[in-house]
Amino acid sequence: MAKVLNRPEIADTLALRRRGLTLTLLTLTYFFSFMDRQILAILLEPIKRDLVLTDTQLGLLSGLVFALFYATLGVPIARLADRTNRRNIIAASLAIWSAMTAMCGVAQNFTQLLLFRIGVGVGEAGSGPPSQSIIADLYPPEKRASAMAIYSLGVLLGGGLGIMIGGNVAHAYGWRAAMMVVGIPGVVLALIVRFVMVEPRRGLSDVARVAEETDEPLPGMWHGFLQMLHNGAAVYLVCGIMLTSLVGYALTGWGPSYMQRSLGMSMLDVANYIALPAALTSAVSALVGGAIADRMAKRHGLHTQPWVIAVMKTIAFPFAVGFYFIDNVPLALTSYFVASLFAGAYIGPTYALIQHLAPLRLRAMWAALALLFTNLVGLGLGPLAVGRISDMLAPTYGTESLRYAMFAVALLTPVPIFCYWRAGVLMRRHR
Template structure:
C-alpha cells in the first residue's frame, strides 16, 4: 500500500499543494509530447505525399479527421472514468500508448497502414487532456487558474512548433520515418516518470470545498453531464468559441508548413529553422501574457472579464492573420504571421480555466472531454480536412495557389468565434452578479 493512503485529509491536501508545481510541470511536458506527436505530420506532409503518392484530401484526413474521430469520441468514456478513479494512472497509461503508436507511424507502407497508426495515436491521447485539466483545476484556485492553464497550454504551442523543428531536421537528414520514431519513443520513458510523480489531488481542493466523496461514490450520469453543460449558456458559448477558434488554428498548423513551401517558396528545412522555432516561443509568450492578463482581470473585475480579454486579443490578431495570406513578399508575410501569433495563442489557457470554473466538481473531466470532443471533431477533424478538400477543388483554377485560398476561406470564420467569446463574457457577468446578490 502507498504510504500516502495512510495520511489524513489535511496532510494529503498539504502534500498536493506542496507538489503542485512539479505536477503542473510534468503535465505540461506530457502535453508537449502529445501535441508534438500529433502535429509532427504537418512538416512531413510533403515528404509523405511524395513517398506514398497521396492526395491533399488523404493528407487532410490523416492530419485531422482520422485522428480526431477516435481522440474525441473515446475522450468521453475515459473522462467519466477519470471523474470516478485515479486520473494520474489514466494519464500515464495513455502517454505510453500514444507514444508507441507515433513510433509505429514510421513503419507505414501505405495510406491504410498510416491511417491505423494515427488512429492509435488518437486513442492514446484521448486519455490525457480531460484528467489533466481536472487535476490542474483542483490544484489552483480560480484567481490563479488561468495562468496555470496557460502554462499547461505551452505544451500545445511549444509542442506543435518544436515538433516541426525536430521533425524537419530529422526528416531532412534521415527521412520522415525516422522522424516519427525519434519523437515517439521518448514518451514511453516519460510515462513511467508521470506514474511516479504526478499528484492525485482531492477534488475541489482549491475551491474551498469540503473533502470530496470517496472515489467510488455515485457521480452524475453522462447524459446529465452533457445536459448540464448545454443548459449553462456561458459554458456553451465558451465551447462554441474555442471550437471555431480551434478549427481555424488547426487549419493553420496542419497546412501552414505546406503553404510556406508551395506559395512562399520555402524549403522544409527553412520552415523548421526560420519559422517553427521562433513561432513556438512567440506563441508561448502569447499564452503566458494571456494567462497573466486574464488572472489580473479576474482579480479586479471577476472571472467573466477573462472572456473580454480574449476578445481583445483575437481582434488584434485577426488583420495580421489575414496578412499572412495576402502579402506576397516572403518576409512580410512571415512577419505578419509572427505578429498574429503574439495575440492568437492567448485564448487556450483562459478558455479551459473558465470552463473548469463553471463545471461542477464531479464533472470537471467530463466537461473538459466534451470541450475536446467539439474542438477535436469540428476543429482538428474538419479544419485540415476542409482545407484539403477546398484546395483540391480550387486546384484546376488556381494551381499551386489553391492552398492559399483554401486557408484564407477557413480563416474568415474567426469573427464568429470572437462573437461567442463576447457572449460568454456577458452571460458569466450576469451569473456572477446574481451569485453576489
C-alpha cells in the same frame, strides 16, 4: 488511529507541495501529445511524394480520422477519470500514443499510416480531461487561468518543436525516422508520470464547493451533458474554442506546406527559422494572456476573461488574413508572427473558465465534452476542409490553390470572437 486520521492532511500537503512539479509533468505530457500530433504538418510533403497521396488524404490523416477517435473516446475515459486515479490514466495514455507515433514510421501505405494515426488518437484521448481536472484541483480560481496558460505551453511549444525536430530529422534521415525520434521518448516520460506525480484530492482548491457538492451522487453522463448544455456561458465558451480550433488546426496543419508551395521556402527553412520562433511567440501570448485574464478577473470579475480573449483575437485577425496575401517573404512572416503574438491567448483562460463553471465531480467530463466538440469540428474538419478546398481549386489556381483554401477558412474568425464576447455577457449577468 491518529496516523490514519492525518493521512488525508498529509496527502493534501504533499499534493500542494508538489503542484509545481505536477504542472510541469502535465505540461510535458501535453508537449509530447501535441508534438506527436503536429509533426505530420512538416512531413506532409515528403509523405505525399513517398506514398503518392492527395491533399484530401493528407487532410484525413491530419484531422478527421485522428479526431474521431481522439474526441469520442475522450468522454468515456473522462467518466473513468472522474471515478478513478487520473494520474494512472494519463501515464497509460502517454505510453500508447507515443508507441503508435513511432509505429507510423514503418507504415508502407495510406491504410497502414491511417491505422497508426488512429492509435495515436486513441492514446491521446486519455490525457487532456484528467490533466485539466488535476490542475483545477491544485490551483484556486484566481490562479487557474495562469496555471492553464502554463499547461497550454505544451500545445504551443510541442507543435513548434515537433515541426523543428521533425523537419531536421526528416531532412537528414527521412520522414520515417522523424516519427520514431519524437515517439520513443514519450514512453520514458510515461514511467516518470506514473511514479513521480501525486494524485490530488478532488476539490482540493475549492473548499467551499466541496462542502456543498461532495454529498451529491455522481451525475450520469447524459445528465452531465445536459448541465453543460443549460449553462449558456459554457456553451458559448465551447463554441468559441471549437471554431477557434477549426481555424487554428487548419492553418497550423497546412502552414508549413503553404510556406513551401507559395512562399518558396524549403522544409529545412521552415523547421529551423519558423517553427521555434512561432512557438515561442505563441507561448508568450499564452502566458501574458493568462496573466492578464487573471488580473482582470481579480479586479473586475471572471466575466472579463472571455472579453480579454475576444480583444486579443480581434487584434490578431487582420494580420492572420494578411499573411495569405503578402508575397514578400519577410513581410508575410512578420504578419504571421504578429498574429501569433495575440492568437495564443485564448487557451488557458478558456479551459480555466470551463473548469470553473463545471460541477466539481464533473470537471474531467466537462473538459472531455469541450474537447469532443473542439476536436471533432476543429481538428476533424479544419485540415480536411483546407485539403478538400485546395483540391477543388487546383485546376484553376494550381499550386496557389492552398493559399485561397487557407484564406477561406481564416475568414471564419469573427464568429468565435462573437462567442467569447457573448460568454462574458452571460457570465456578468449570473455572477
